[in-house]
Amino acid sequence: MTETAGTARTVPVAERSCPDCGTTVVGGGQYVSWCAACDWNVDPEARDEEAPGRIERLRRRIARHAGEQLFRELTAGTGPVPGPEATAGPGLAPGAVPTGAVPAPGGAAEGAVPGTAGPESGTGTGARRGGQGGTRSGAARKLALGLASLVHGVTLALFAGGLWLLVACWGRGALPVFGALAIGTAVLLRPRFGSLSKATEHKVVLRRADAPRLFALLDEVAGSVGTTGASAVVVDADTNAGVTTYGPRGHRVLHLGLGLWEILSPQERLALLGHEFGHYSHGDTRRSFVVGNALHSLDTWRHTLAPERPDGLMDLFVNLVTAPPRLLVDGVLALLEHLTLRDAQRAEYRADAAAARVAGTEAAAGLMDRLLVSDGVTGELRRESVAARTRFGGARREDPAEGLWERLAAHAAAVPEHEYERLRRAAERRGHQVDSTHPPTHLRHRRLMCDERAEALVVLTPQRAAEVDAELSGARRTVARELVRG
Template sequence: MTETIDAGRPADADRPACRDCGAALVGGGLHVAWCADCGWNTDPGADAEEEPRGRIERVRRRLARRYGEQLFADLTATGGAGGHSARSGRGRSARLAGCLALAVHGLTVALLAAGLAMVVAGRGLVPLLGAVPILLAVVLRPRFGSLRKATADRPVLRRPDAPELFGLLDEVAATVGTTGVEAVVVDTDVNASVRTYGVRQRRVLTVGLGLWEVLAPQERIALLGHEFGHYAHGDTRHGLVVSTAFQSLDTWSYTLAPQESASLLDDLMNLATALPRAAVDGVAGLLDHLTLRGSQRAEYLADEAAARAGGSEAAATLMDRLLCAGTLDGVLRREAVAARTRRGGDRSGDPAEGLWRRLAAQAAAVPATEYERLRRVAELRGHSVDSTHPPTHLRRRLLTAGTPHEPRIVLDPERAARVDAEFAAARRTLARRLLNG
């Protein structure tokens, strides 16, 4: 049952009182009991929140929050993301990022050229030593990915398999100003993404059933609109040159990471790699700084694309679902444990058959008070999906500010059922795989 927050009401016999202000607590049961008036117990897990691993990632998170807040203020003052040019992220910082990314790739080319020169023109041991820079160049080379590696052992849908789904994807992509995808990969994650692969940069959509199955039809349209919106608005980090430069820098960081000091040799190696490690960290930090603000803006613009495609209301409720990602992950883990131990829930039949239905029921049972609490927690913590996203509560607030968008695509029940039917085989396969381990 949906519950509304009535701030300022006194405690009654049915609800315990807040220990700080005496008002009636909201929530409880499967959800946190907290006070909507004074905020007591809003974030009981604050002390247990884990810091991001690594100095660079911690800096990224701080910058993400700062830039997200700055952009929110700018976009609010100018009438929302729709008031900005779709090319607003391609400014001076984006050009500098492109130059820096080319320099990173230039180092890889230089290593390859130096190694080949040593092999061809060197004498004695020099040709053998030339294998070292060649090997480094091979390790650091730009990787364009492949559909085979992207899919791994996950179900893949193609146009002949799912004409209704691909028709919908093409319609959403056209609505936000881009093109569709070559394939759809299905997994169990509480997430969705579009990525490119191959030299020709073909697109593949990954749909996580942990998220897809709990969304209403219009929320699904908003989700697709957001993912395609990244390509419509030219997100710098999604570009081939910059994205592969980040991959190369991550490889450098992994290669140069300090070893555990177990011997004098380890200490000498850590000392020898200290300077190049600092250089790599510095270049990575600079590239991050040059692209992060543009990436934040691209997220807001992608949210605006979601609102245009599915409607502002659906795009805003999608943000609430993202705040519940941890809860949904927990439901799937408990289902897996229950299936493997044969305890809990209704196990009269095949538990895989009803997995996604049970997940959707759990999501539908989340009361309005819990969503409000999660929004307040997001504001307290500066929650974002990762370091490239603005704070989620600001994304939702921007979607609900100003004149709302009416949906350009309405997914009626009949069409939604046809799309669902095309996921049926993947849904069964992944449910059994998840529950059987």
């Protein structure tokens, strides 16, 4: 893909040799030239993937370490993990994934495949380790629940104390003012059920009556992983997707980013849906009402107590006064995230296994590759938007929104296998993660390779895929027009 995921434009070159080992390099032209034998120039930009902010950098470091540790535990009872040399075939460099190679899904403990043994359900060393891990996870969940309840207790105490100051101390100087501030803060920090209207503001929303075939597909995929489907689908241009809940009854809404959806094959789309719904068929402490809202409250506290850039003595004084509670909030947040990290990452591995079970291992592995090029897809959408607003390409097409998603899909389909392999290796070097709650992407991909191949439980036939596309056609046009208008 041209300039995809950090790749750089290079001048087309004839066959050349690696300056380090002399092997013929791959790539060139639109893609980075690199050596598959010694990894020369595999990551020419060597981008700093660390997110800005001390807390976020700490989150990612902890998540990377925890993901590696959990990966070792999950694979302990399934035999040796395929390493770089184990996956190399004839004529391929160590670490290369052969074109058309089919990785396999996670073990039974992560995929809940009846009749199979996994690292935490079998006997021997793997089972013992799994039992210890289960004990640790259970204790961590209880501690997380207790800490989250304490956070909500502080919110409740603020509300009760503010109400007392407002009522009992009315007319006693500034005390009622402090009471009103305490009540306002408590309202801001209160647990929330989520609102569909706020989540869908300025976005395209589909209901069952609008797209019955799409919702039937969602129900089938959700049923295949042991959960229920969505009540609404929100469509936008993001290169992402997700399922969230709203309302007291926990209705689900699927957020479908066309920037990702449109570059996937039909089976990869099923893998995406299987992964997202898979989060609700396994335990994920961070998605619970109590813990999830506690994390939100702590983030609100951090934003409220964030230091201001000092422009005078008053700003310095305020920053100094708010430093102790800010450090306390940071500490509580770090502790709560640490207690829930293992469950969150285990849920990601299980969701990957659910994706493989629904759509087949090949589709689940293909989805992982598409995640690696998501930055490039986002960049391509941005270029389309800029070109439309500056009238670039106006002679070529009257309506820049027409055919936008087809051009994006063709752009992604043009990425050769050697470029995907380069991105895999570069991601492994960087410890690439989707965000601070996800295990490293290369470990998720490798985890899919640790067991036998899974055949798809659901197959999206060309006819059915066309019917779903037809129901999304209106949303695709609307989102494309909004995108090119900026």
